[in-house]
Amino acid sequence: MTRAFHPRTRFRQADNRLWIGGRPAVDWADALGTPAFVYDRQMVARRVDRLRAALPERVALHYAVKANPFGPLLAHLAGLVDGFDVASAGELERVLPHRRPGQPVSFAGPGKRDAEIAAGIRAGIAFNAESEGEILRIHRIGAGLGRRPRVALRLNPDFVLKASGMQMGGGPQPFGIDAERAGAALGLVERLELEFAGIHVFAGSQNLDAGAIAEALDATFELGRRLVEENGRSLPEFNLGGGLGIPYFPGQAPLEPEAVGNPLRHLIERHADWLADTRIVMELGRFLVGEAGVYLTRVVDRKVSRGHTILVTDGGMHHHLALSGNLGQVLRKNYFLALADRLEGPVETVDIHGPLCTPLDIVGKGVELPWAGPGDVLAVFQSGAYGATASPQQFLSHPAPVERLV
Ligand SMILES: Cc1ncc(COP(=O)(O)O)c(C=O)c1O
Structure with a gap:
């Protein structure tokens, strides 16, 4: 069975690969290491423009920092929005160096x-x-x-x-x-x-x-x-x-x-x-930045357990709690996922787990993907908001994810 790749993403798909900010996603994974959140600055800017065009001109747009407090992203947004909303002194501290005078x-x-x-x-x-x-x-x-x-x-x-x-x-x-x-x-x-x-x-x-x-x-x-x-x-x-x-x-x-x-x-x-x-x-928050982020995680292990093919990745719920279904979801559903350098091809059905010692650390269940094994890079879309910032990063003492605005 061959499957055409069709998740809901605005990221470029060409040569059977996923591209982020003009570069193949796998190159980012190689350059930054995994797991990594990569955010596309142009996509954020286009999103703000599109929203502004639709809203009445007098409506000011504030960014809710809780969605993603990554410094370079705040610096970028400071040039795009009219103000910020913070939910703690920690968020305030992150915003103050970036906000424009009078913002x-x-x-x-x-x-x-x-x-x-x-x-x-x-x-x-x-x-x-x-x-x-x-x-x-x-x-x-x-x-x-x-x-x-x-x-x-x-x-x-x-x-x-x-x-x-x-x-x-x-x-x-x-x-x-x-x-x-x-x-x-x-x-x-x-x-x-x-x-x-x-x-x-x-x-x-x-x-x-x-x-x-x-x-x-x-x-x-x-x-x-x-x-x-x-x-x-x-x-x-x-x-x-x-x-x-x-x-x-x-x-x-x-x-x-x-x-x-x-x-x-x-x-x-x-x-x-x-x-x-x-x-x-x-x-x-999420409407401005959520679609502009991809979480890249590498397959570490592949095994078959009682007839199920299981991929184990280096990223999971400690960086992306919502992906695992544990951030307020009643019924867990799979996010849009893809293999970064084989978007389409003959597919198999796999379960994908993160590295934590808990059955809660689910990256995907019953996902159709081209064959993947250790070293392959998985891309998780819609990961620009409530990812690293809304996840139990200390759990099991794995390293923090790399973040990059490109
Ligand atoms: C007071 C307040 N403002 C803004 C937001 C941002 O919400 P969203 O990221 O869904 O736009 C939240 C989310 O909980 C909130 O509590």
Whole structure:
């Protein structure tokens, strides 16, 4: 059986090989060593351009550093996006050397420690406060530093973002202040004489359903209007979150940016009366960088066990937890995989495991690949976001992956 190679990838396929940044992927594996994450800078730039073309011009684009905090990538993105969102003082430290003058940084995330708040205040960034208690702490720490912190309210909406890979709004949540308490929290910000920076709603991530996203945006604008009307305060900034997903598995269709941009344009027109002086922001991670990264791992061993051909690779869940199905997936599915220098040919069905001593370390199950053995390089697509940064790298004390922006 011969199989034509057809995973959903924008990387070049020519001479039966995979190419990354003008060079065969196997050359990168030889030059860098494996396992390695290779990110394509042009692909990131094209993605941002494409999204900007589809979104209303006044929507500012912020990059959520948690998706991939690799320094050279942050430096590249600093020239492409309008701001950054960080989730820890560690991410802040990574961003500060790269951000352009005047480029805003916001700090969202539950459980900000006092030292992290102090670091944020010193850096002059805005906080997306996750609770009223956090507002009090930001005030206290700011007073100690003789500074007036900037505080936006992250609101836990009274709706859910349907069809999300991860839901982060609606019901009881560690994320954000319940929308019903928004007025009270705003009152607290004013009483404490903090600088009010606006509101932030992040209801979920990894969403491929444009209709569900549009519905959540609609509800988010209604929430914003209510807060403005009930409190007579305009919003300096209105951060809509995002949650735009990418296809990881066969059968998933990509989200077209226009399918989000067009409804958003209508919403901004409909709500223009209370948004005149408001900076509108979308905050995205994986949609900007996820498709631009490939994880390269080399086959170390090949064996047959009770009739199953098993390939064992030098990379696995310690670098790429999501690939193994252990980052929030209910049912594990295979990522798009390919042999880097034999994209097509007679195929066999194999199971692929990483090197960890746990049955959880699955790279692929029942995958159809051309014959592969020790030394061959496997490419895992859609690996630009939540790869190295979201994986238990210390587990079994294997080396960290190499990362390279090309
Ligand atoms: C507050 C916040 N912003 C942005 C993101 C980025 O999400 P994504 O990478 O899916 O765009 C997340 C993800 O969890 C988040 O919690």
